[in-house]
Amino acid sequence: MKTENQKAWFFVLPVLLLVAFNALIPMMTVVNYSVQETFGDNVFFWQGLDWFQQILRSDRFHAALGRQFLFTFLILIIEVPLGIAIALSMPRSGFWVPVCLVLMALPMLIPWNVVGAMWNIFTLPDIGLLGYFLNHVLGINYDMTQDPIAAWVTIVTMDVWHWTSLVVLLAYAGLVSIPDAYYQAAKIDGASNWAVFRFIQLPKMKTVLTIAILLRFMDSFNIYTEPFVLTGGGPGNSTTLLSIDLVKIALGQFDLGPAAAMSLIYFAITLLVSWLFYTLMTKDDLN
Amino acid sequence: MQKRSIVPIVYILFLMLPIYWLVAMSFKTTNEILSGFSLFPQSFTLENYTTIFTDPSWYWGYINSILYVTINTVISVAVALPAAYAFSRYRFLGDKQLFFWLLTNRMAPAAVFALPFFQLYSAVELFDTHLAVALAHCLFNIPLAVWILEGFMGGVPKELDETAFVDGYSFPRFFATIFVPSIKAGVGVAAFFCFMFSWVELLLAKTLTAVAAKPIAATMTKTASSAGYELGLLAAAGTLTIIPGAIVIWFVRNYIAKGFAMGRV
Numbered sequence: 057m058k059t060e061n062q063k064a065w066f067f068v069l070p071v072l073l074l075v076a077f078n079a080l081i082p083m084m085t086v087v088n089y090s091v092q093e094t095f096g097d098n099v100f101f102w103q104g105l106d107w108f109q110q111i112l113r114s115d116r117f118h119a120a121l122g123r124q125f126l127f128t129f130l131i132l133i134i135e136v137p138l139g140i141a142i143a144l145s146m147p148r149s150g151f152w153v154p155v156c157l158v159l160m161a162l163p164m165l166i167p168w169n170v171v172g173a174m175w176n177i178f179t180l181p182d183i184g185l186l187g188y189f190l191n192h193v194l195g196i197n198y199d200m201t202q203d204p205i206a207a208w209v210t211i212v213t214m215d216v217w218h219w220t221s222l223v224v225l226l227a228y229a230g231l232v233s234i235p236d237a238y239y240q241a242a243k244i245d246g247a248s249n250w251a252v253f254r255f256i257q258l259p260k261m262k263t264v265l266t267i268a269i270l271l272r273f274m275d276s277f278n279i280y281t282e283p284f285v286l287t288g289g290g291p292g293n294s295t296t297l298l299s300i301d302l303v304k305i306a307l308g309q310f311d312l313g314p315a316a317a318m319s320l321i322y323f324a325i326t327l328l329v330s331w332l333f334y335t336l337m338t339k340d341d342l343n
Numbered sequence: 344m345q346k347r348s349i350v351p352i353v354y355i356l357f358l359m360l361p362i363y364w365l366v367a368m369s370f371k372t373t374n375e376i377l378s379g380f381s382l383f384p385q386s387f388t389l390e391n392y393t394t395i396f397t398d399p400s401w402y403w404g405y406i407n408s409i410l411y412v413t414i415n416t417v418i419s420v421a422v423a424l425p426a427a428y429a430f431s432r433y434r435f436l437g438d439k440q441l442f443f444w445l446l447t448n449r450m451a452p453a454a455v456f457a458l459p460f461f462q463l464y465s466a467v468e469l470f471d472t473h474l475a476v477a478l479a480h481c482l483f484n485i486p487l488a489v490w491i492l493e494g495f496m497g498g499v500p501k502e503l504d505e506t507a508f509v510d511g512y513s514f515p516r517f518f519a520t521i522f523v524p525s526i527k528a529g530v531g532v533a534a535f536f537c538f539m540f541s542w543v544e545l546l547l548a549k550t551l552t553a554v555a556a557k558p559i560a561a562t563m564t565k566t567a568s569s570a571g572y573e574l575g576l577l578a579a580a581g582t583l584t585i586i587p588g589a590i591v592i593w594f595v596r597n598y599i600a601k602g603f604a605m606g607r608v
Contacts, residue, residue: 059433062436071485075481157596158593165588167542185361185363278453280453319454
């Protein structure tokens with residue numbers, strides 16, 4: 057049981073100050089921009105909610121949002137089952153376990169723009185390993201600078217390469233926490249592999265899978281650097297995800313008002329969907 | 344060797360392929376890269392690495408990155424320790440709301456904050472310093488560190504605290520000499536995650552620096568465009584950015600799985 061102690065506030069004060077400095081001041085700046093118009097020289101005019109209406113009605117925003125949801129949906133539907141399958145087939149103990157885990161975690165420790173650059177080099181049609189193999193060995197016409205489908209396949213594969221290990225490591229942590237007695241009991245009852253998975257392993261992995269899905273949702277929804285370096289949002293706008301579009305508007309066109317309004321809508325959507333995921337996945341625990 | 348261990352092996356091979364290609368390219372001359380496809384370096388060269396280790400504008404990128412990542416890790420873990428203790432042991436006014444608010448900062452797209460961060464850190468005259476990047480990365484690293492440490496602290500029985508206080512330990516002495524050592528795996532994991540996310544983040548690091556504190560990852564983008572497209576050099580610089588992560592993860596290898604589960608298994 058936790059004891060009530062208001063002095064605990066002193067313990068959280070440093071955290072509160074540091075995070076508030078980084079979160080509240082920039083957030084207020086964004087809110088400020090989102091309701092004003094500027095023509096430079098630090099002169100601002102009150103604009104009300106016009107930018108919000110403009111963004112919410114714009115086809116460009118709808119298109120970017122649609123691409124963003126498609127991307128996040130694709131990587132979740134591939135990475136989560138794949139990650140669980142790999143975790144299930146890992147040995148539970150032994151010399152190779154830490155080696156496997158270190159190798160699997162390696163892609164996550166590479167700076168994001170290096171990930172993009174690495175995949176760029178890897179997929180160059182004539183001199184990249186994958187690009188050469190697809191074009192000259194399999195005879196598939198593959199060039200992601202020309203073909204939107206190829207660009208999409210590449211950014212999704214890159215994300216699967218980059219982040220599936222997160223799901224593997226989380227699912228694996230859940231699996232090794234299951235006592236052997238559970239498996240022995242299941243064996244005595246003559247439970248099938250599926251039954252063991254459905255009634256023993258899956259429930260034990262629930263907490264960690266919730267964390268995995270939430271983290272993968274948030275991070276894939278906010279993804280910027282890797283696809284930007286790899287495709288630059290192209291060909292055309294076919295891989296312009298929300299963050300890429302936002303940076304284009306804010307720093308490319310310097311339309312601060314619309315960019316700020318878009319930021320707030322973007323953040324609100326991330327929060328809302330995260331909250332929905334969290335509520336749905338922990339619903340049973342509350343009942 | 345069981346039949347099903349083929350799955351992790353194939354998966355690890357898939358993970359290693361692009362990394363192999365990057366490393367292989369870093370040992371090729373630019374001429375060889377552009378002249379056609381070769382699976383192994385034909386004319387093996389260390390020239391790309393020599394360039395990086397002798398040119399200050401390259402190797403300072405590494406030093407800058409390591410400096411701000413280290414500062415960030417120290418700050419994040421140091422302030423997260425007492426906060427995580429408070430969340431793990433006490434109820435106080437607004438505790439749940441505060442915890443949730445901290446986590447929401449993990450959800451904010453970095454792209455949203457790029458411009459306001461630039462203005463904020465210019466206003467407090469920290470622009471282009473290591474401290475600026477270290478503080479900015481606290482935005483997402485402190486909530487993560489609090490979350491991880493709180494998970495590990497939850498596994499320490501409260502009796503430990505009570506016994507120590509009965510034995511006459513003062514709080515700071517108990518915290519520093521008994522409690523923190525008892526969760527040192529958690530501290531290691533939290534430090535590892537702070538290192539990892541600060542090391543891989545580029546958008547904010549690039550926005551907040553110009554020359555003096557420019558991270559290696561930003562050096563790569565600039566040089567790639569100004570000196571033509573020197574793939575070999577780019578590959579060598581990329582290969583070198585993998586090494587610090589590989590070293591750090593080796594230290595926490597026995598806690599990786601539990602660590603990624605934020606101590607919550």
